Amino acid sequence: MAEVFTIAGAPPLGATACPDGWMLTPNGNCGGDPPQYIHPAARALQTALKMLAKVTGDKSLAVREDGIIGPFTTAAVNKAMTAHIGPGQAPAPLRTGILDIGAVAQNAATLAQAINSEAARRGGSIAPPGPLPPPVPSDVAGLSSGLMWGLVGLNLVFAGVGAYLHATREG
Numbered sequence: 001m002a003e004v005f006t007i008a009g010a011p012p013l014g015a016t017a018c019p020d021g022w023m024l025t026p027n028g029n030c031g032g033d034p035p036q037y038i039h040p041a042a043r044a045l046q047t048a049l050k051m052l053a054k055v056t057g058d059k060s061l062a063v064r065e066d067g068i069i070g071p072f073t074t075a076a077v078n079k080a081m082t083a084h085i086g087p088g089q090a091p092a093p094l095r096t097g098i099l100d101i102g103a104v105a106q107n108a109a110t111l112a113q114a115i116n117s118e119a120a121r122r123g124g125s126i127a128p129p130g131p132l133p134p135p136v137p138s139d140v141a142g143l144s145s146g147l148m149w150g151l152v153g154l155n156l157v158f159a160g161v162g163a164y165l166h167a168t169r170e171g
Helices: 040-056 071-083 101-106 108-121 145-170
Strands: none
Touching: 040 071, 040 101, 040 108, 071 101, 071 108, 101 108
């Protein structure tokens, strides 16, 4: 699934800076090139997490293979690296359980290799990433941004009229 756009605008202040070769998505995650922001290293990591989830039975590791490193992928990586990957299988700084989105993106290849190795050790097979998600149109349902904001304004007018009528009937 492609990155979801919101009317909130730019990512929040303090958003993680993505490493070289990665793009900051509109929601503050790290991915590939626009418009879908799919990064092959992120997809490989997410595929490895799904395989480890399958062989361990840990459903919290099964993330969507969307090619974007966000909070769900980061949480799954931290859980995998602390609960399922032992000393000697990955560098100690990657097994702290406190990696952020930028650190996961920076080390995606190393993390995927460690997680794939553990899944294979437990009897899993390393599968290639699944098919790419379909492209998402840049406009929502064919509506321009001006029309979208017009609908938001109209909604506010109806909410205001409803609040006014509700207040005058009770008072």
